[in-house]
Amino acid sequence: MNSVAASVVVVGAGLGGLRTAESLRAAGFEGAITVVGDEPSMPYSRPPLSKEALSAGVQVAELEFRRKPSVADVNWQFGSPVISSDLAARTLTLADGTQLAFDGLVIASGIRPRRLPIPGPEAGRYVLRTSHDAIGLRNYLAPGRSAVIMGAGFIGCEVAATARGLGCEVHVVAIDEQPMIRPLGAELGRGLRERHEHHGVDFHLGRTVQEFLGGDHITSVLLDDGTELPASVVVEAVGSVCNVEWLEGNGLDLTDGVLVDQGMVVDFEVPIVAVGDVARHPNSLFGNIPRRIEHWNMPTETGRRAGVSLAALLRGEQPDQGPFSAMPAFWSDQYHHKIQSFGMPGIATSSQLVEGSADEACIFEYSDDTGLVGIVGVDRTAELAPYRKQLLER
Amino acid sequence: MVTITVDMDKCQHYGQCCFEADDVFALNDDGQLEYVKEVDGSRRADVESAADVCPMQAITVE
Structure with a gap:
């Protein structure tokens, strides 16, 4: 261990940034953590913004995620986004001109609507x-x-x-x-x-x-x-764009988000991880092809892994090289209907109705040439568990 | 022991918690959430994971 504790900057105050900070603490990282967010709010849940919260009126305080006690000492900086970076020099520049130095960086800057x-x-x-x-x-x-x-x-x-x-x-x-x-x-x-x-x-x-x-x-x-x-x-509502402009000029692969390995580690000479919607990561459940997955649970899953990896890197250790295998999940509410998805139906080449009918409560299976890749239920949430298990075992 | 509370006014029965700790949380045949209110301390990590992934942030773990 260094005698002076290392510091981490998290760029992005959404769910991925929060879960990575919590994971860093759980992995024993005791240095300073600063989270920089461009919105004036603590991390909050976005899915309700198009559903019940939009209908009832948005109270952002009610949408805030619970934060674990371990991140009570995190320094949250809102209102001035990061606009550029010199990663080799380990410095970030904010819109107000402030410079921030880091030993380890978490890229959790997410996406914005196209x-x-x-x-x-x-x-x-x-x-x-x-x-x-x-x-x-x-x-x-x-x-x-x-x-x-x-x-x-x-x-x-x-x-x-x-x-x-x-x-x-x-x-x-x-x-x-x-x-x-x-x-x-x-x-x-x-x-x-x-x-x-x-x-x-x-x-x-x-x-x-x-x-x-x-x-x-x-x-x-x-x-x-x-x-x-x-x-x-x-x-x-025509898709999204990755918030990666602040990373340009550092030689990173920014083709579609930020390319990382199975530990969410960016291939660079200083300790950097990326999480959430902006991270293009392999998933051993789906052939390890690096993909961005804008599904509900991925900021949590990638954040947990990234925190452990970054804590190891900052101790001068090699991060865990084991596969990353997380089952993507999302849901949608439309009228009184509940649509629930597991896996990656979006990469499928064919779909097949396996229960009910498309006009009523139903379950569809989604496949590509490797087999089953996704499962979607409409008003059948309780019946999906065995299908999800099948997907995990594929 | 770990105490679990689910705010049933918030819960929308998505069942995400069930996959983190299927011995604690389950959807019944009517699709409604049922859960165990107290578990052994050794289960804390799984139960906290379940609270983390709840889309409605309806689960409290103490």
Whole structure:
């Protein structure tokens, strides 16, 4: 051990950053930990922002994660994001000009919503990632208002369901042929579309938005086929972009997030790990091909591993080289329906209905040429456990 | 002993906790969460993991 305790900086105050800090402490790291976040909040749960919290009104304090007593001495710095880094020199530069030195670095900077370059007024355009986004959007969701949702993935569909529940007229515009087709396939996508249509959502599939119309504020949306949809508010839910610009110029592989090994360690001359949505990591359950997985439990799983690895590196030891095998999991609420997923249905090449029907409670299996890769249930949460076990044993 | 409390007003019965400690948390045939309120101290790590992964942060471990 060094006589002077090492220090760790965590870039990103979300779930991944929190779990890594807790894991560092659990692994015996006793040095200073500083977490830098650009939002003015302690780590909080984002999934409710498109669901119950959007519906009921966002109280960010109620969404905060419980923090273990071991991280009570962590220094949280909010409001000034990291804008650049010199990793070999072990220094970070914040937007306000402050420089931060570190011995070990945790990259937990996450993702942000993708914005499309569409002409027209800015006012009335929303994305949904932060509590701030959700609070702003919530002001527009009221009976008689019209919401146009761009993108038919999970966030788009959840917002559509929430907006309908709040009495809005809702249009969903997406290039895909069915909602949620990439993660769930066409058959279940169709079944879920019909549920939305039953609740009064209008889909405009195979379409793109050409222009936003209005004066200072959006009043309508023009589609590529000439259709004009009335719009009090537009929600852009068309995928995400990794927050890696601050890492440029250091020679890291930033092709799609930050490439790490099975210990979440970045291949670099100083101790650096990456976790959560921004980490492209191998998973031995799925052929060890490095992938980013934006699923609920991955910040926790990658954070636990990364903390142990970084603590070892800071002791001058080799981190555990054992495989990383975590079962990805996420869920979605749309109306009274619960969709639950295990594994990686999004990488499958085929899907098969194994219980129920796509229009009712059901379970689908997802496979690629290596076999079963994912399982999704709709309103069948309690029956999924044996399928998840099958996936673990694949 | 470790005491477990689940805030059933928050719990949405997602069952994530069941996979961290399946002898403590389970969904019954109606999909409702059932759990053991007190476990041996040796189970603390698993029960804390279950609390960590709860999407609604409904589980308290003391």
